[in-house]
Amino acid sequence: MxxxxxxxxxxxxxxxxxxxxxxxxxxxxxxxxxxxxxxxxxxxxxxxxxxxxxxxxxxxxxxxxxxxxxxxHPVEVPTPSADDLRTDLVAALKLLTDWMGTPAAGAVLAVMTERHRYPELAEALYSRVFDPRGGTFTSTVLRHYANAGTLDPRRLTPIVTQIGEALVFKLTLDLNRLPTDEELVAIVDEALLPALGFPLG
Amino acid sequence: MxxxxxxxxxxxxxxxxxxxxxxxxxxxxxxxxxxxxxxxxxxxxxxxxxxxxxxxxxxxxxxxxxxxxxxxHPVEVPTPSADDLRTDLVAALKLLTDWMGTPAAGAVLAVMTERHRYPELAEALYSRVFDPRGGTFTSTVLRHYANAGTLDPRRLTPIVTQIGEALVFKLTLDLNRLPTDEELVAIVDEALLPALGFPLG
DNA sequence: CTCATAAGCTACGGATCCGTATCTAACTGG
DNA sequence: CCAGTTAGATACGGATCCGTAGCTTATGAG
Structure with a gap:
């Protein structure tokens, strides 16, 4: 040291x-x-x-x-690069898991999960840290492709836009570790894309 | 009082x-x-x-x-009743949200989210409380219909079987309240069923 | 009815954190 | 280089929880 x-x-x-x-x-x-x-x-x-x-x-x-x-807080925001929805979604989830490895993420999650106990803290976090930014991670990508016409905007319900993040959180909690790249790909292929109207094979 | x-x-x-x-x-x-x-x-x-x-x-x-x-802990287990996958999935998620309203659920979630801090506690909870039971909620229903032939068993990946629970948790966290029945239906229709190979409309 | 058990009380020394006050000495702007 | 600022150290009374001890007394089994 x-x-x-x-x-x-x-x-x-x-x-x-x-x-x-x-x-x-x-x-x-x-x-x-x-x-x-x-x-x-x-x-x-x-x-x-x-x-x-x-x-x-x-x-x-x-x-x-x-x-x-x-x-x-300055967190990297996904920038849809390729003209490939699948690749960009995986990249967005990767950004999410990268962030979840940082100390700040642990702090944010702690505040969120205990928000009923410390409501002022959660509120301060929203108004002073989060609100300045728009939706996060996958939703950024999804809006991009909806605007481009690749995606039916009606598919972007409040539920569907949360699928990726929800599964990343659930997996992290269940496995007690961050998801691997393979698991992120599985989330996109098996859950996100079908819900967006692209059935597998 | x-x-x-x-x-x-x-x-x-x-x-x-x-x-x-x-x-x-x-x-x-x-x-x-x-x-x-x-x-x-x-x-x-x-x-x-x-x-x-x-x-x-x-x-x-x-x-x-x-x-x-x-x-x-004795938690109610979903019993696939109707011969209707959709109805039974919604019922399973309802059981989940009912449970999440109990004090025990809050305790379990607290232990799970702080497991890295108190690993022995999480381990004790697994070995003495959870392990005796099999998979929970939606997975029970999914296995039932896979056995009955309604569902392609290959669809039941570790990811897909977590979609329902993951979204219930995420919504609860985001909204700071339990999901409504309508939201549970939306989870099944917009996320779960498509991932199981039943595209909407 | 008697008596062993266990619930309920009070108190303890030790530890930690609270929030504040006081003093020193290291920086830095002018 | 001097003076004002502020980091850093120490100490404090008060509060809370720790784990343990000693005691009283309600309760239920025989």
Whole structure:
């Protein structure tokens, strides 16, 4: 484990560098202990700073967390590239699973699954982090091909646009690991494309 | 809120009655405070008993929780009744959403979503609660119709058998409420049946 | 009716987190 | 290079939960 810069000597972080370290520590702490155990004390310990530094900026761990997510959020958006619906759908799901491997994703999922317990937190996450962006992942691709005429727009019901994401989440939960590329292809071929009106073989 | 039996006087619970009260309190406590905050103190408070009573039977809140789930678990199993795949699938999903309204379901979901944090708990839940039962809900129905010849068994891939449950979970998460009957029908018509090889219209 | 069992109470020392206050010393802008 | 800012360290009283101990008393089996 390499230390940053010089191994010893008082090297004091300030401003953005400190902020980023705190944000990172918050997400890591959340991933490890969970939303219910997230504490200023824990975040400060992990960020190797003092509680006072945190309380100068935030009143609660939740406020801190929202900032951390806001900062970490720029997520890659699928850009339908090929003129191939199937390939683009698989690519969109791959983007999703890539994102799900990040610390920020764990944090977002934790907030979502415990939203009935911390409603203000979920609301803050929506209004400050998600709302700025449109629909996610597969729906971006689906709208593109619907506009291009490849797809009957009437097929794009609220249910159908969720099939890909829903199965990725379910598989991740069941298998306790991210889906493989083969499984993503299976999701597209066996579930998504049939629902879009392209029966297999 | 009516008190049980006589309003006053020392009426001391024993044996099964006490046990059931504790199990119930554990699930309620979990639903309210979350897995990370589940404590003997909290369960005892909610069950209106003393911590000592709990420690006489269990060493940790997690052990107590597994017992509570074990006791609460007998879940209704879909019995394909009509000779109508569509109707039976909708009925199976209805059973699922009914179950999801129970306290036990909240507990199970909490354990599953935090399984990386408490692996022993998830494992205990599998070996002591789930394993005794076969596949759940839609897969029961699907196997029935595959055996009856209505359905091509090759369609029943690991992905396809998860579509219904996956969408119910996703919708519940997104909408922050259980799916309506209409939404269940939409899941069957727009996602499940097409994937099983029955294109719409 | 008697008596063993177990529920229910109270209290404890230890640990952790809370939120705040106080002081120091390292940075940095001017 | 000096002064203002702010990171960092320490300590605090209060709160909560931990796990255990000692005791009282309701309950049910014989």
């Amino acid at each position: 390499a230390e940053e810069t010089s191994p010893r000597g008082p090297e004091r972080r300030r401003g953005d560098a400190l902020l980023r370290a705190i944000h990172e520590a918050a997400l890591a702490e959340l991933a490890e202990v969970g939303l219910g155990q997230l504490s200023m004390e824990g975040i400060a310990r992990r960020a190797a700073t003092a509680k006072t530094v945190l309380y100068r900026r935030w009143s609660t761990p939740h406020e801190l967390l929202v900032d951390a997510l806001h900062q970490a | 009516a008190e049980e039996t006589s309003p006053r006087g020392p009426e001391r619970r024993r044996g099964d009655a006490l046990l059931r009260a504790i199990h119930e309190a554990a699930l309620a406590e979990l639903a309210e405070v979350g897995l990370g905050q589940l404590s003997m103190e909290g369960i005892a408070r909610r069950a209106a008993t003393a911590k000592t009573v709990l420690y006489r039977r269990w060493s940790t809140p997690h052990e107590l929780l597994v017992d509570a789930l074990h006791q609460a």
